[in-house]
Amino acid sequence: MWVSSTKWKVISPIAAILLWQLLASAGLLGKTPSPWQAVEGIWFLIDTGLPPGYRLWGHAGASLARVLAGFAAACLVAVPIGVLMGWSKHLDAVLDPLVEAVRPVPPLAWLPFAVLWFGIGLVSSSFIIFLGVFFPVLLNTVSGVKSVDPRLPEAARTLGASEATILGRVLVPGASPSIITGIRIGMGIGWMTLVAAEMTGVKSGYGLGYMILTARDYARYDLVASGIIVIGLLGFAMDTCIRLVEKRLLRWR
Amino acid sequence: MEIKAGREPLLELRSLSKSFVEARTGKVLEVLSDVDLRIAPGTFTCLVGPSGCGKTTLLRIIAGLETATAGEVLLEGSPVTGPGPDRGLVFQEYALFPWRTVLKNVTFGPDVSGETRAGAIADARELLETMGLSTHEDLYPRELSGGMKQRVAIARTLAVKPKVLLMDEPFASLDAQARNAMQEFLVELWLRTGATIVFVTHSVDEAVFLGQEVLGLSRRPARIVQRFTCDLAYPRNRTDPGFTALRARILEYLKQELVDDHA
Amino acid sequence: MMRLANRGLCTGIIVLLLLATVALVVMPGCGEPEKAAVPVRFGILRNDLHQLAYYVAREKGYFTEEGLDVREGGAFNAGPEEMSAFAAGELDMGLVGTSPVVTFASQKMADVKIVAQANTEGSAVLIRAGLEGEDMASFRGRTIAVPGFSTVQDFLLRLALKKAELSDTDVNIIVLKPPETLAAFSSSQIDGAVCWEPYPSMAVNDNKARVMLTSHQIWPDHPCCMLIVASEFLSKNPEVVRKVVAAHVKATDFINKNKLEATDMARMFTGQDKNVCASAMKNVKFDPDPDPVEIQKYVDYLKTAGVVKVTDTGDFVDDLVDSEYLPRK
Ligand SMILES: Nc1ncnc2c1ncn2[C@@H]1O[C@H](COP(=O)(O)OP(=O)(O)OP(=O)(O)O)[C@@H](O)[C@H]1O
Ligand SMILES: [Mg+2]
Numbered sequence: 089m090w091v092s093s094t095k096w097k098v099i100s101p102i103a104a105i106l107l108w109q110l111l112a113s114a115g116l117l118g119k120t121p122s123p124w125q126a127v128e129g130i131w132f133l134i135d136t137g138l139p140p141g142y143r144l145w146g147h148a149g150a151s152l153a154r155v156l157a158g159f160a161a162a163c164l165v166a167v168p169i170g171v172l173m174g175w176s177k178h179l180d181a182v183l184d185p186l187v188e189a190v191r192p193v194p195p196l197a198w199l200p201f202a203v204l205w206f207g208i209g210l211v212s213s214s215f216i217i218f219l220g221v222f223f224p225v226l227l228n229t230v231s232g233v234k235s236v237d238p239r240l241p242e243a244a245r246t247l248g249a250s251e252a253t254i255l256g257r258v259l260v261p262g263a264s265p266s267i268i269t270g271i272r273i274g275m276g277i278g279w280m281t282l283v284a285a286e287m288t289g290v291k292s293g294y295g296l297g298y299m300i301l302t303a304r305d306y307a308r309y310d311l312v313a314s315g316i317i318v319i320g321l322l323g324f325a326m327d328t329c330i331r332l333v334e335k336r337l338l339r340w341r
Numbered sequence: 342m343e344i345k346a347g348r349e350p351l352l353e354l355r356s357l358s359k360s361f362v363e364a365r366t367g368k369v370l371e372v373l374s375d376v377d378l379r380i381a382p383g384t385f386t387c388l389v390g391p392s393g394c395g396k397t398t399l400l401r402i403i404a405g406l407e408t409a410t411a412g413e414v415l416l417e418g419s420p421v422t423g424p425g426p427d428r429g430l431v432f433q434e435y436a437l438f439p440w441r442t443v444l445k446n447v448t449f450g451p452d453v454s455g456e457t458r459a460g461a462i463a464d465a466r467e468l469l470e471t472m473g474l475s476t477h478e479d480l481y482p483r484e485l486s487g488g489m490k491q492r493v494a495i496a497r498t499l500a501v502k503p504k505v506l507l508m509d510e511p512f513a514s515l516d517a518q519a520r521n522a523m524q525e526f527l528v529e530l531w532l533r534t535g536a537t538i539v540f541v542t543h544s545v546d547e548a549v550f551l552g553q554e555v556l557g558l559s560r561r562p563a564r565i566v567q568r569f570t571c572d573l574a575y576p577r578n579r580t581d582p583g584f585t586a587l588r589a590r591i592l593e594y595l596k597q598e599l600v601d602d603h604a
Numbered sequence: 605m606m607r608l609a610n611r612g613l614c615t616g617i618i619v620l621l622l623l624a625t626v627a628l629v630v631m632p633g634c635g636e637p638e639k640a641a642v643p644v645r646f647g648i649l650r651n652d653l654h655q656l657a658y659y660v661a662r663e664k665g666y667f668t669e670e671g672l673d674v675r676e677g678g679a680f681n682a683g684p685e686e687m688s689a690f691a692a693g694e695l696d697m698g699l700v701g702t703s704p705v706v707t708f709a710s711q712k713m714a715d716v717k718i719v720a721q722a723n724t725e726g727s728a729v730l731i732r733a734g735l736e737g738e739d740m741a742s743f744r745g746r747t748i749a750v751p752g753f754s755t756v757q758d759f760l761l762r763l764a765l766k767k768a769e770l771s772d773t774d775v776n777i778i779v780l781k782p783p784e785t786l787a788a789f790s791s792s793q794i795d796g797a798v799c800w801e802p803y804p805s806m807a808v809n810d811n812k813a814r815v816m817l818t819s820h821q822i823w824p825d826h827p828c829c830m831l832i833v834a835s836e837f838l839s840k841n842p843e844v845v846r847k848v849v850a851a852h853v854k855a856t857d858f859i860n861k862n863k864l865e866a867t868d869m870a871r872m873f874t875g876q877d878k879n880v881c882a883s884a885m886k887n888v889k890f891d892p893d894p895d896p897v898e899i900q901k902y903v904d905y906l907k908t909a910g911v912v913k914v915t916d917t918g919d920f921v922d923d924l925v926d927s928e929y930l931p932r933k
Contacts, residue, residue, distance in 0.1 A: 119691060119713055139753055140910050141773070203784065207793045239436040242406050247450035247501055248426035257453065261440040291747060291778060301779065305684040305704075305753040306911045307691070307711035340440045340481040 121310040129314030138302055138311055142293055148318060150294035151282055154210060155326075158217025158285070159278050165218075166225035166274075167267060171259055173226075174233025187226065195219040196284040209291050216285035221274035228270025232263030265341065268334045275330060279323040296322075349418070350379035351537050352403070352505050357412035359398055360562075372398050374562035376412070380505065385531055385538045387548035389595070390558030396541040397433075399563065400507045403539070404430040416504065426450060429503030433510045435490045437482040443469065443493050444478035450501035461500075468496045471530075488519040492526070505537045512547070524550055528575055545595070549588045550577055557595050567594055642844050644837075645677030647686045647698030651782075651874045653801040653884050654723045654829040655699040656866065657855040657892075659873040664858065666851035672844065681781045682752040690714040696837040697848055701756040701800075702827045706902045709924055710912040715835040717926045718894055720849050722829035722856075725820045726888035727757050728804035729764055730797045730813040732789050740768035740816070746795035749780040749788060754911065756828055757798035759902060764822045789813050800828075802876050802884035809880045818887055825889070827898045842929075849929040853892045860890055892930065896921045 105123050112122030121129070130144065137143035173180045195216045206212040240262055241254045249257065260267075283297035290298045296315050303311035359373040372395040380386055390396050401407040403414055405424035414421040416428065437446050444465055445452075451461035469475050472492045482490055491511055498506060512520045528551060531538055542548050548555045549571055557567040569591055573583050648655050661667050667674040677695045680686040683704030689695045691714040699722050708714040729748075731737060743765075750758040762772065775796075780788055782803045788794045789812040796816070799807070807813040819826060831852055833845050859866040863885065870881040903917040914920045 136910060138911075200784075200787070203787065203793065204791060207791065208778070208780075208788065237436065239432055239434065240438060242424070243430070243432065243436040243438075243497075244449070244453070245406065245424040246404050246426070246428065246430045247453065247497070249449075249453040253453045257449075258438065261438070264440070291776060293776065293778065298779070302753050304688065305682075305707075305755070305779075307684070307687065307704075307708040307713040307754075308911070309711075309713060338440075340442075340483065 119309060121313045123313075125310040126313035126317055129308070129310040130318065133299075133311065133314055133318075138299055138306070138308065139293070142299070144318065146292075146294040147296045147299045147315075148322065150290070150292060151286070151296040151319075152322065154213045154285060154295065155217055155275075155278050155282060157210060158214035159221050159275060161214065162218045162221035162274060162278075163225055163271060166222050166270075167229050167260075170226045170229025170267075171233055171255055171263070174230045174236075174263065175255060175259055180230070187223070191223045191227075193219075195281045199284070213282075213285035213290065213295070217278045217281050220277040220281035224273040224277060225267070225270040228266045228273070229263055232266025232270075233259050235266065236262035265338055268330070268338065272327060272330050272334075275326055276323065279319055279326075282319065349381075350415075351382040351417060352378075352380040352539070353415040353418075354378040354403070355413050355415065357399075357402065357409050357414065358562075359395070359402060359407070359410050371562040373402075373409075374564055376563065376565060378556070378565065380537060380539060382504075382537050383535045385540065385551060385553050387540045387542060387552030387555045388558060389542055389545055389548045389555060389591070390563055391560050391595075392543060394558050394561045395563035396543070396558065397509050400430060400509050400539070400541055403505075404428050404507055406430070426454065426501035427504045429498035429501060429506050431491075431494050431498050431506065431508040431511045433513055435482070435487075435494045437490055437494055437497070439482050442479050442481055443474060443485070446482070446493055447496045447500050449497060454501070465496070465500055468500055471533075472496050472526075486519070487515045488523055491515065491523060495527075495530075499536075505539060508538065508540045510542055511540075513542070513544075520547075525576065527551065528577075532575060545588055545591050546579070549573075549584060549591065550579065555591060557591065569594075641671055641673040642841050643673045643675050644844060644848060645694065645696045646674050647677045647689055647695040647700065648679050649683065649686060649700065649800075649829075650679040650681055651802065651876075652699075652829070653870055653874055653881075653888055654726050656859060656870055656873055656888075657722055657852055657890065658699055660858055660866065660869055661851045661855035663869065663872075664855065666854050667848070670847035670851050672847055672851065674848065681783075683755055684708075684752050687714050690716055690832070690834060693834070693836075695834065697831065697833045697845070699829050699831055702830055702899055703754050703756045703759050703902050703906075704752075705830055705832055706899070706924070707754045707906060707912060710903065710906070710914045710920060716832045716924075717835055717838055718830045718832050718899070718924055719838075719845060719926055719929045720831040720852055720892045721827060721894040722831060722852075722890070722892070724825045724828055724889045724891055725818070726801045726828055726884075727760055727798060727819040728801070728815045728887065729761065729817040729819075729822070730789075730799065730804055730807055731816045732792065732795050732813050733811050735795060737816070740764050740770060743775050743796050744770060745775070747776040747778060747793075748796040748798070749778050749785050749794045750798050751782055751785075751800070752779055754906065756826075756902075757800065759905060760819050760822050760826070761798045762905070764817055767822070786810070786812055801887050802870075802874050802880050804887070805880045805884040806876060808883070809877075820887070825895075825898070827895060827902075830894060831892075838926075846929045849892075850931055853931055856890045856892045894925050894927065896925045899925060 109123045111117050112120065133144035173183055198216060198219060202212045202215045206215055236259055241258050244254050244258045283300060286295040286297035296319050300312050300315040303315060354376050357373055357376040360369050360371045362369055376399065388396055398407060402409050405421050405428065438449065441449065447465040447468060448461045451464065469478055474489065474492060474496070477485065477489065485493065512523050515523060524547060540551055552571055555569040555571060556565050558564065559566045569587065571587055573581065577584055648658055662674065678689055683701040686698055686700045687704045687708040690698070691708060705716060705718060709716055736742065748761060750761055752758065761777065765772065765775065780794070782799050785794065785797045785799060786803065786807055789807060804815055808815060831849065838845050867881050867885050870885060871878060874881065900917050900921045903914060903920055906912040907914055907917060
């Protein structure tokens with residue numbers, strides 16, 4: 089080990105970007121934009137916008153709102169259902185086949201129905217993100233609850249806890265490491281489904297995924313790269329936030 | 342301290358039997374057969390028996406975590422139907438809530454039964470004080486030694502003021518030194534509080550050190566095959582001739598019992 | 605021992621890599637027998653009536669008559685998608701809207717030439733059935749769908765808005781692919797749309813929308829779909845291109861001279877019924893001669909919008925359009 093792992097965290101992305109720039113400068117990448125062009129593109133998006141007038145903050149804000157809405161809804165639905173499924177063998181037996189049948193369907197396949205049910209707008213694209221986030225959170229919650237030491241709810245029972253108390257105060261905290269892992273995976277998938285989600289059409293004209301499609305339409309591949317970088321940075325920032333929360337919440341580990 | 346005959350028992354088991362049906366094979370496994378037991382208030386009773394004979398099952402039935410196939414459990418004359426804070430169970434593997442600090446583990450019971458927070462915390466602090474854990478109240482279970490964890494587990498159970506304390510091999514996973522210390526601590530606690538304790542172990546030495554009465558269980562299906570009264574004064578001394586003699590007698594008897602059982 | 609074994613492995617890998625390189629270099633050379641026809645990978649837009657000439661040339665055997673091997677290289681949902689395929693070098697020739705061609709060529713994403721035209725006109729501005737309004741002004745504050753930014757339809761919409769003295773911000777322009785557009789009409793998600801034929805006729809036929817303006821009314825004889833060729837393919841196979849253009853012109857003539865049979869073929873090509881095709885055919889002008897002056901208007905617009913960087917739009921169009929391969933009259 090000649091460098092510490094924290095140093096690697098900084099070195100590896102910088103090295104990747106340098107390599108990318110080198111290859112681009114050497115003309116080996118053809119029409120693929122260089123990192124410098126992508127950065128210039130980000131400036132263009134801040135300054136002029138794409139389509140002109142639709143600036144980066146608007147796109148980022150709209151996407152963030154969609155991702156957060158879909159993500160929050162998915163967590164709010166998936167965690168309680170997952171806790172109940174992990175707690176009750178009967179409910180698990182009833183719901184598990186359903187979950188396993190729906191889970192492999194790519195979120196994009198729901199697109200026509202999303203438009204039919206929710207129209208084109210925030211709800212529709214959030215729904216697509218919801219589908220991406222829902223299953224990892226659900227499955228991790230179920231397995232987290234199932235892996236809680238069975239003596240803990242028993243101990244709680246002998247201490248006078250009701251079943252509802254046990255769900256909330258024993259199974260949820262016991263499953264929390266697994267739930268948070270699910271949430272982190274879900275958040276990543278949420279961003280991944282963003283471009284697909286924004287293909288449902290966005291009424292406002294704002295959205296990073298939508299902007300990437302627009303950049304494609306305008307043959308501005310540099311702006312496509314800029315959009316990818318912005319999504320990557322936002323995804324990274326959100327993952328960092330979740331990790332911080334995780335660190336606080338799971339101090340006991 | 343004497344077991345006063347004729348006094349109303351606090352806890353009574355009446356011809357308790359239990360069998361499990363193995364899920365895979367469908368075979369019926371008889372674990373307890375016709376167990377009768379009366380525990381007077383304020384007594385310290387030890388149950389010894391070979392591994393796998395059904396000791397844990399017996400305690401779990403008393404705690405209400407398992408239902409008997411036949412017979413009944415009476416607490417102060419009324420039948421037990423499920424788990425409740427009147428019977429405190431201390432598990433062999435501590436079963437502390439790892440996400441709660443020492444203090445919050447102890448206040449769990451009062452918290453869920455709607456006791457006021459301030460009162461619960463004050464009581465818990467007092468308990469921790471007597472357990473010698475005052476300086477550790479903000480630590481998480483993973484930061485504690487085995488002996489400390491077991492003291493927290495006992496404090497957590499005592500915090501709900503159970504009428505009877507059921508302890509399932511609580512010191513089995515401690516090293517010899519810590520185990521001795523915990524045994525002395527438990528005796529001291531019992532003498533001070535006058536709690537009613539049912540203590541399961543497979544160590545005859547431990548049973549003789551702790552109990553006023555030692556009950557010998559047979560192999561599965563467990564029955565109570567012998568009662569020994571230990572009227573040695575507390576605190577006991579392991580090198581005391583009375584102690585070693587009694588221990589030897591129980592060991593001999595149990596060995597005999599097991600051989601007979603096999604024959 | 606270890607060292608030796610490693611060295612053996614390294615040599616092995618190097619030899620393999622060399623062999624692979626040699627194979628890559630040699631293969632294209634030996635894969636092309638002298639006489640066989642050069643395959644032409646041809647791209648079209650899905651269900652776009654403007655591109656009927658391709659179907660006619662194929663079905664009537666005009667390509668084979670010329671000794672060509674034209675293969676369908678992909679049917680795309682919108683022009684920018686097809687242009688992305690040209691950018692990736694996946695297509696040799698194709699029919700696609702002027703606007704995406706200009707966009708991709710000016711960004712140097714796709715190196716292509718326009719060698720003929722497919723049609724002029726043939727799009728329409730639709731308004732959702734049941735909505736009041738006879739002119740563009742009634743779209744104020746409403747949502748209008750286009751098949752993509754920088755498509756011919758996007759351009760037409762902005763032109764129509766400008767004529768009605770509306771700015772881009774007076775309406776909400778969104779991107780929806782034409783098949784989804786029809787669904788969005790039925791669920792009242794959009795109030796208007798600009799589509800290529802036969803979608804306007806389909807929408808009218810299904811009572812989902814009515815025509816507010818034909819593209820003829822917005823800009824008479826506006827260039828629409830073009831026959832384009834990848835520059836590299838053109839320089840290697842000029843004669844092939846000439847023959848494809850000849851077949852294209854012949855098919856276009858056929859359409860113009862045999863409206864009835866052409867309508868029937870349109871039915872096969874687009875999968876729509878007779879009524880839809882008949883009304884759609886009336887709105888499309890099939891004309892193989894591209895007009896550089898008109899094409900330049902697209903470039904000018906994209907330049908003012910700040911999307912493309914072209915210094916002299918006139919020079920750019922002169923370079924882009926190559927009418928040299930059209931049969932002399
Ligand atoms: N839920 C159950 N289902 C089936 N069999 C069980 C169940 N619980 C316990 N048993 C079986 O009952 C028997 C008695 O188990 P128990 O845990 O009560 O024994 P024990 O005396 O506490 O053993 P040890 O000394 O190892 O703690 C064992 O053979 C065990 O496998
Ligand atoms: Mg046991």
